Amino acid sequence: MQHMSKFWVILTHTYMSRLKTKSFIISTIITLLFILGLANIQSIMEFFSDESADKIAVIDESELLWEPLMMNAEAVGEDLQLIEFTGDEESGKAAVEKEDYKALVVLTLNDNQLPEATYYANNISDMGNQMFIEQQLQQLKVAMATQQSGIDQETLADINEPVVFQTIALDETAKSMEELNEARGIVYVMLFVLYFTVMAYGQMIMTDVANEKSSRVMEILVSSAPAVTHMFAKILGIALLGLTQVGTFILVGYLLISSKQGELVGGIFEYLGFQDISPSVYIYAIVFFLLGYLLYATLAAMLGSLVRRVEDAGQMMMPLIFLVMIAFFIAMYGLNVPDSTLINVTSYIPFFSPMIMFMRVGMLDVPAWEIVLSIGILVATIILIAVIGARVYKGGVLMYGRSSSWKDFKRAMTLSKKES
Amino acid sequence: MALILKQVTKRYGKETAVDHLSLEIPEREMFGFLGGNGAGKTTTFRMILGLLDMTEGEITWNGESINYGKSHLIGYLPEERGLYPKLTVKEQIIYLGKLRGMKKQKIVQELENWLERFKVTEYMNKRVEELSKGNQQKIQFISAVIHNPNLLILDEPFSGLDPVNVEMLKSAVVDLKEQGTSIVFSSHRMEHVEELCEHLCILHKGSPVVKGSLREIKRSFGKKNLLIHADTSLEFLQKVPGVIQYKKVADGCELQIENEDVSQQIFSELQGKGFVRKFELEEPSLNDIFIEKVGAAYE
Numbered sequence: 001m002q003h004m005s006k007f008w009v010i011l012t013h014t015y016m017s018r019l020k021t022k023s024f025i026i027s028t029i030i031t032l033l034f035i036l037g038l039a040n041i042q043s044i045m046e047f048f049s050d051e052s053a054d055k056i057a058v059i060d061e062s063e064l065l066w067e068p069l070m071m072n073a074e075a076v077g078e079d080l081q082l083i084e085f086t087g088d089e090e091s092g093k094a095a096v097e098k099e100d101y102k103a104l105v106v107l108t109l110n111d112n113q114l115p116e117a118t119y120y121a122n123n124i125s126d127m128g129n130q131m132f133i134e135q136q137l138q139q140l141k142v143a144m145a146t147q148q149s150g151i152d153q154e155t156l157a158d159i160n161e162p163v164v165f166q167t168i169a170l171d172e173t174a175k176s177m178e179e180l181n182e183a184r185g186i187v188y189v190m191l192f193v194l195y196f197t198v199m200a201y202g203q204m205i206m207t208d209v210a211n212e213k214s215s216r217v218m219e220i221l222v223s224s225a226p227a228v229t230h231m232f233a234k235i236l237g238i239a240l241l242g243l244t245q246v247g248t249f250i251l252v253g254y255l256l257i258s259s260k261q262g263e264l265v266g267g268i269f270e271y272l273g274f275q276d277i278s279p280s281v282y283i284y285a286i287v288f289f290l291l292g293y294l295l296y297a298t299l300a301a302m303l304g305s306l307v308r309r310v311e312d313a314g315q316m317m318m319p320l321i322f323l324v325m326i327a328f329f330i331a332m333y334g335l336n337v338p339d340s341t342l343i344n345v346t347s348y349i350p351f352f353s354p355m356i357m358f359m360r361v362g363m364l365d366v367p368a369w370e371i372v373l374s375i376g377i378l379v380a381t382i383i384l385i386a387v388i389g390a391r392v393y394k395g396g397v398l399m400y401g402r403s404s405s406w407k408d409f410k411r412a413m414t415l416s417k418k419e420s
Numbered sequence: 421m422a423l424i425l426k427q428v429t430k431r432y433g434k435e436t437a438v439d440h441l442s443l444e445i446p447e448r449e450m451f452g453f454l455g456g457n458g459a460g461k462t463t464t465f466r467m468i469l470g471l472l473d474m475t476e477g478e479i480t481w482n483g484e485s486i487n488y489g490k491s492h493l494i495g496y497l498p499e500e501r502g503l504y505p506k507l508t509v510k511e512q513i514i515y516l517g518k519l520r521g522m523k524k525q526k527i528v529q530e531l532e533n534w535l536e537r538f539k540v541t542e543y544m545n546k547r548v549e550e551l552s553k554g555n556q557q558k559i560q561f562i563s564a565v566i567h568n569p570n571l572l573i574l575d576e577p578f579s580g581l582d583p584v585n586v587e588m589l590k591s592a593v594v595d596l597k598e599q600g601t602s603i604v605f606s607s608h609r610m611e612h613v614e615e616l617c618e619h620l621c622i623l624h625k626g627s628p629v630v631k632g633s634l635r636e637i638k639r640s641f642g643k644k645n646l647l648i649h650a651d652t653s654l655e656f657l658q659k660v661p662g663v664i665q666y667k668k669v670a671d672g673c674e675l676q677i678e679n680e681d682v683s684q685q686i687f688s689e690l691q692g693k694g695f696v697r698k699f700e701l702e703e704p705s706l707n708d709i710f711i712e713k714v715g716a717a718y719e
Contacts, residue, residue, distance in 0.1 A: 009518045017507070216502020220563065223469050223496045224519035226488050394471075 006225040007233045014208065014237030019244070028245055032252055039256040054102040054129055057085035057092050062109040065140065069107070072136045080129055093120055105133055113148070115141050183281065183362040184335055190285050190362075191331050191355055193246070194292050198324045201242045201293070202300040203317055205234060209304030209393075210313040227394040231305075232386075235297040242293075284361045284371075291375065292354025295382050296320060302389035327352040331359050338363040348374050350381035388413075422446050423468070423571065423602065428477035430463050430626075437463040439626040440477070445604055445619065450597050452613035453606035454706070455623035461606040462499050464623070465573050468604070469496055481571065492521035495569035499576050499606075501560050505549035509535075509559050512548060513566055520567040527566060534562045538588060554585050561589060565596060572596060574605035578612055590616065610706040622710055629713045638703045641712070645702040646675040646683050652694030660686055672698070676708070 018024055037044065060066035070082050085092050085104065092104045103121035110116045115137050119130055146156050212218045221230055303316040330352060334343040338360055347357040347370075357374040360366050391413060423445040430438040438460040445451045453461045466472040468479055470486055479486065486494070503512055510531065517527035535541045538558045548556060557580065565572060577593070578586045593616065597603055607613055613620050614634065621631040630637055643664065648654060649672040657675060658666040662682030667674045677683060683701050690696055 005521075006519055009515070013515050017504075017511075212504075215505055216498070216500040217504055219471070219498040219500060219502065220496065220516060221519065222471060223494075223498075224488075224491050224516070 007229050010221075010225065010230055010233035011237040011240070014234050015240050018204065018208070018238070018241050024241075024245075028248065031245075031249060035249060035253050036256065039253070054080040055100075056080055056082050056129060056133070057095060057101040057104045058082050058107065059085050059087075059089060059092055059104065060107045062107055062115070064109065065107045065115050065137075068140055068143075069133075069136055072139065073132075076132075076136075080132065096120055096122060103129060107137075114144060180363060186281060186285065187331075187335060187359045187362040190289065190358060191328060194289055194355055195324055195328045197242060197246070197289075197293055198296040199321065201238050202296050202320055202324075203313075204241070205238050205297055205300045206304035206307070206317055206320075207310060207313050208234060208238070209301055210307040210310045210316075213305065213307065214309050222394065228386075228390040231298075231301045231390060231393050235294070235301055239293060239297065281362055284358055287375070288354045288358040288361075291378050291382065295350060295354065295378065295385065296324065298382060298385045298389050302385065302392050305389075305393040323351045327355045331355040334359050335363070348377055350378050353378050423481045423604070424479070425464075425468070426478045426480075428464070428467060428479060429475045430460075430467060430472065431475045436626050438467070438474075438623075441623075441626070441628060443621055443628070443631060445602070447602050448597065448600050449619060450593070450603045450605065450617045452617035452620035453604065453623060454608070454610065454613050454620060454710070455606070456608060458625075459623040460626040461623060462575055463626075465496075465575055465604070465606070468573065469494065491519075492567055493570045495520075495564040495567065495572040495601075497561060497564040497572075497574045497577055501557060503548045503556065503560060503563070506547060508545050508547050509543050509551075510545055512559070513563055516563045517566045520569075522567050530566050530568075531562065534566070537592065538562075554581055557581060558585070558589070561592070565592075565601075568599075568601070570601060572601050572603045572605075574603065576607060577605055578607065578609065610710065614706050620706075622706075622713070624714050630709060637706075637709065641704050641709050642679050643704055643708070643712075644677055644680060644683065645704055645708070646677055646686065647698060647700040647702060648672045648675070648686075648690070648696065649698035650690070650694055650696045657686060657689065660689060676704075 058066060058069070066084055070084075073080075073082050080102075083101070085095070085101075087095075089104075089106060092101075092106075095101050096104045099122070103119060106118045106120070108116050108118075117133070117137055119133065121129075124130065142156075212221065300317075300320060303320065304313065307313050307316050327346075330342065330346050334340070334356060337343065343356060343360060346352040347360050353374045357366075357371065361371060395413060423443075425441055425443040425445075428438055428441045429436070441460075441464065453464070455461050463472065467474045468486065470488070481490070484490075504515075507515070510528070513531050514524055514527050517530075518524065522530075531544070532541070535544060540555055540558060543551060543555060543559070548559065551559065561577065564574070574593070577589060581589065590612075593603060593605070605616075617634060619631075619633050620637070621628045623629070648657075654673045655666075655668075657663060657673065660682070662678040662685065663675050664678060665676035675686070677686070680701065687699065690699075
């Protein structure tokens with residue numbers, strides 16, 4: 001009972017003292033601004049783009065192409081204005097140089113009586129206008145060429161129609177193409193969230209522990225409450241902090257999106273496939289996310305207790321970052337080939353399984369026993385690391401000094417051991 | 421009813437930090453641990469607190485082993501001082517007090533009393549990193565005693581303090597003892613232990629070289645110091661039987677003698693030799709005892 005109340009004291013302290021730090025508040029605000037910016041990206045881009053449409057001068061030497069080109073352009077309604085230029089080519093170029101026009105297009109007919117064009121502009125890095133005019137001319141050319149060879153409009157429509165190509169999985173339990181795309185969306189999101197979480201909050205746990213150790217306050221702490229209580233209160237305190245932060249982001253993001261419904265939401269959500277995913281995938285997402293967090297957080301706390309100075313925390317963080325990155329890249333690769341051997345094997349390896357087994361569950365129909373086995377191995381590893389971590393933690397927090405190395409791991413273990 | 425250490429041993433690999441240490445630390449008294457760096461004081465404290473497991477032996481307090489269930493009864497001032505630099509004194513002590521099972525209101529009340537006692541009430545809402553080292557140490561001390569523990573372990577409580585603050589802390593420690601707290605403290609300053617402790621133990625390389633009550637230790641040591649100030653030369657006293665050591669000082673000499681009786685012999689030898697301004701028989705200092713037992717100067 002007493003341990004429980006101390007657990008809450010440490011947890012609350014971890015949560016509150018982190019919540020109040022400037023760095024936490026600032027990073028939350030910056031991310032919120034980023035989300036706000038993302039949601040309003042269209043208005044922002046419109047704000048920065050030129051208000052008036054680009055004016056493009058056209059000299060039609062064929063005296064045939066101007067009319068249809070202009071009509072096509074108007075029908076498409078692109079953000080540019082074609083103007084017939086009456087002067088000669090040289091004065092047209094001069095007008096472009098004076099920036100009266102954005103560009104000059106000279107239209108001619110070649111030997112086959114098909115359209116050709118030359119495009120003059122001060123710089124040709126802005127691809128938008130060029131491509132638009134090129135496309136319009138291409139259409140014009142196709143129309144003229146087919147007309148010349150006597151093909152009627154119906155035949156032309158048949159030629160242009162895309163081929164019918166359907167993909168159907170014969171295994172009835174396999175996921176359909178649409179389902180796969182949907183799953184890919186949520187797997188993407190989950191991978192990113194887990195990656196981000198482990199990086200950000202793992203780092204937080206580690207620096208917190210390292211801070212308490214280097215400021216020497218740890219010895220008082222472990223004399224008041226057991227190291228294990230301390231370690232897990234810290235891990236869960238930071239987890240709650242993470243939930244608060246991510247929760248804020250999601251809430252703000254959701255509010256923004258629902259206030260702009262129709263404008264962009266439908267598109268993104270449909271693309272990511274959040275609409276009709278089976279609830280089991282969400283449950284797996286939560287299970288694997290929590291287990292993944294616990295695994296990496298425990299590891300981070302253990303490594304943090306070995307650090308002697310806060311500056312060394314970064315060095316200790318490296319192996320952890322590598323593990324997450326490897327897991328992340330394997331999972332990314334697996335999104336395209338979810339049934340490869342590599343993915344199969346790594347979905348049982350504890351440091352990778354939270355990401356990769358979840359990806360498999362989302363993308364394929366994995367037999368239940370495989371999922372249970374993977375989760376079982378994961379849980380066993382977490383318990384193992386927690387037991388080792390608690391011992392290293394207990395010994396590690398009593399070691400002070402200048403150096404910091406992997407030798408300390410062994411020392412910490414023997415320090416907390418009865419026989420040595 | 422006491423803190424009892426039985427054959428306590430701690431080995432790190434081949435190194436023996438504490439070697440078969442047996443002690444009985446009485447209740448409601450002050451017990452002093454003396455010893456240089458690496459003598460095993462901090463290791464012993466950590467084993468008493470359960471921060472380190474002992475290799476062999478047993479430690480009991482009032483017949484029971486010490487565990488985290490009793491942490492609200494125990495106060496600890498570690499040798500490696502440490503507080504959260506970014507937290508204010510108030511936040512800090514509230515957190516550490518809560519970990520010792522106190523309620524917030526009670527903590528604030530006690531903290532106010534202690535700050536007043538140490539004449540630093542203005543630090544209540546200051547961040548620890550803004551305080552001087554001496555004042556940080558006061559806060560550290562408050563964190564160890566805020567819950568009014570029954571057993572208080574102080575690892576080098578007076579090191580790094582100026583004389584005024586040493587006195588302030590000493591009187592606080594003495595008051596706690598008067599109120600019934602059992603106090604164990606370590607020091608490498610012999611005079612602090614001599615002044616404050618009824619019982620003590622001198623550790624050398626993990627083993628106790630001297631232990632017991634201060635009075636008993638001094639009495640059983642037998643040898644005394646004799647201080648004589650006189651106008652004449654006192655060198656002839658070296659030849660008096662029972663004089664172990666002769667040391668010339670400005671106004672006369674300091675002698676170490678085998679026992680009290682030798683002083684009477686010397687007293688009569690001095691008759692008619694000239695004007696004697698001071699003749700003082702002193703108890704041996706702990707330092708003398710330490711040098712004698714360990715065979716080397718202490719500091």
